[in-house]
Amino acid sequence: MSEKIVEVRNLTKQYGKQKALDDVTFSIKKGSIVGLIGPNGAGKTTIMKTLGGLVYPTSGEIEMYGATDEKGLNHARTRMSFMIEAPYEKEKMTARENLEKQRLQKGIPDKKRIDEVLKQVNLENTGKKIVKNFSLGMRQRLGLANALLAKPELLILDEPINGLDPEGIVEIRELFRRLNKEENITLVISSHILSELSLLCTDYVFINNGKIKGVFTEDELKAECSEYIQINTDNNEKASAILIDKIGIEKMDVTKESGIRIYEKLDEIRYISKTLYENGIIPVEIAKNEVSLEDYYMKMVSGV
Amino acid sequence: MINVLRSINYGLRRDVGVIVSLVMMFFMPYTIMLFMCAAEGMPLSECTPSYYFAAQNMAAVLAISYVGLTIISCKAMGGDSKDKTINYELLSGHNRLKIYAARSLAGIAWSVLPLMFISFLSVGVIALINGWGMETDPIDVIIRIALCVFPLIRICALNMMFTSVFNSAGKGIAMGFGMDLVISICTTISEEVFHKEIDYGFGFLNIIFLLTSQNSREVIIEGKPVNLFDTALTPEMYIKTIGFAVVFTVVYLLIGYVVFKKKDRD
Structure with a gap:
């Protein structure tokens, strides 16, 4: 059985009287590709934000790489990368400058890593074009490049194929597969494009109105x-x-x-x-x- | 924290608003000098020897440079809030205290330190051009300008507190300017209605008290014109200038941090 690297237990997040998450429990196994599925406002982004430390849970517990306390969770986050809501982008900077700013922030010593990730997401030829002039798809790719910069063990991506053209979707799907198979990166992907998730994911978490509606492996879902x-x-x-x-x-x-x-x-x-x-x-x-x-x-x- | 600081510095170096503010602050002393000469209708060499400039006009230089100081400090604290790129510092595993500390440090380093450097440089440059002038103790002038670093840090901390509370550099800048206006009105009311002068603690009052023309005058001693500050640098001035600044800076930064720590980053 694969090692569980993230466990979410009875997580609840309340904004006033509104429950954004209601007793959410699920886990992420090492090496899996988890699809987080639900309509808008279901609570997918709130789950990701809670894992990322942007949002404090009202109750419940998160365990990541064996840690449950704040210091340990922050250390665990150095092994992870996120792309939540908006991809990382300073509009008046070029793609390379954006990544350089992030390289410094993440303390990555190797400057060549920027060239590697730009090539991985096909943004190596954007030159001095500033992000403001990027298409939505290019911005998504830049967000992915940023997420890949620190060579994470776990990638958590909120709607990563949003805005990509069909060709781009195929490329990014192949990139995800490659990252999972060759670099053993675990992925958590939320998306509305269910057909895309079904081509990629090994595990599925269905969520609506802040509640988990079902957790399945690929085989279990096929049976269903x-x-x-x-x-x-x-x-x-x-x-x-x-x-x-x-x-x-x-x-x-x-x-x-x-x-x-x-x-x-x-x-x-x-x-x-x-x-x-x-x-x-x-x-x-x-x-x-x-x-x-x-x-x-x-x-x-x-x-x- | 060092990594976050390096990343903020990289961003600020490429921020047009910050660069424009620094350039404006750099030319401010010379602009004021030229303006004063034009107003007096005197040749450049006569109207502003350096002592005069430092004693009479430096408060105006710092007060007008307040615009730049506010813009830079607010941008350092919250410039990455609007596009939510600040969230990626948390997502990378930095804790909130280190992020806040790095942003506060960057805010002070990018606004107060250049302003102090520009101030001293301008006194030196104007001394080279126009000479020092009447016999005023240069050390006294330098100490007075140097003491201004404390109230400037306090003002910077207030701006950063507003930025943190409202999670927006723009709102921080607006509140900083608004607060300056409120203080000016309150000071005027205090002086005119209650006949009570406020010299420390709020806005630019401390800086004005240390440097302005109201506070210095020309006297003839042994046949020589000497510029005297009305209030000598007493231990009380040191203690109150530094004390008020440190206490308020700590309070402002703490409030800003508590909000930054407690709030969800939605």
Whole structure:
């Protein structure tokens, strides 16, 4: 089992009467790529800010690299890099000047590191162009370059592919994969682009209204997003009873909105149809479907 | 802390507002000298020998340079707040005390120290151009200017406190200027209505008390014109100038730190 490098336990953050985080508990394993998934205002950025020491929790505990006290957490943060809300950018400076300022702040002795990270994010040819004239994508890349500057063990990135063009998204995805596989960097990424996260992440944390809605590994989520048989009949209540009694179905959801969903005996669609018919139920719809990550996301965050 | 300080210095060196303020502060003594000559309608060599400049005009130089001092100190403390790049100092694992200390140090080092250097340099340059003038003890003048470092640090700390409390260099600058205006009004009311002079503790009063023309006059001693300060440098002046400045500086910086420490960086 992989070593847990970050553990968040019962974390609550309250602004007045509003709970931005409500009893949040999850952990980050070394070498994983964790996707933090939730709609705007769900609490993703607040979690990241709390890990970064920008926001004090109202209650709960954070453990990072074995440390729980302020001094230890600050030391742990020297092994991590963040890009939260806005990427690091002084608008009137060039990319190189921005990184030089950060190099000094982080106490990195090697000046050549700036060239290395600029090359990694394809910003090596920006010359004297100041950041004010950068596109949104270029700014995101600069933020990533800054995050990579100190060779972190854990990267925490808030919406890192926001503003990137499709080509840029592919490049950055490959960069994340490379950093994870070759340099063994653990990543925590929040994003609204679920399809992107599903191509990258090994672990998922679903959050909404400050509450954790589910924590899954890649395999667990694949299982949850599996195929099912969708059935709608003239009498779903009676149909579901027949499915249980006559066919022995156990894994099944029945809702007014979606009808009946069966998650087992997926190859017996004909037999199911025939059994329902023989018992006086007329199937209006019976088909094999698949739960997409988007469907599952909607189900997790809004209960639909 | 050293790393944060180096990073702040790198940023301030590239800040147009800071550079413009420093240039303005550099030329301020000579501008005031030329202005005084024009106002008196006298040739340059006669109207401002260096002693006269130091004793009569230095308070005005420092008071006007207050604009630059305020801009620089507020930018050092909170120039990185607007774009939230200050947050990356915390995210890199520096604790809040070290970040605050580095920013306070940078604020003082980038505003008070250049202003003191410019002040002494201008006295030297004007002495070279126009001579020292009447017999005034140069040591006395130098000590008086040097003593100004304490109230200047106090003023700088007040600006930085406002910047920290409002988490904005712009608001810090506005509050710094606003406070100066309030102090001027209060001083006038105190003097005119209550006939009570305030010499220490607030705004530029201490500097004016140390340096202005109200405080120095020309007398003839043994047939020679001598410039005398009305109040000699007494131990009380040293103690009150330094004491008030140190106490208020500590109080201002502490308030600023408590706010910086307690507040979430949203």
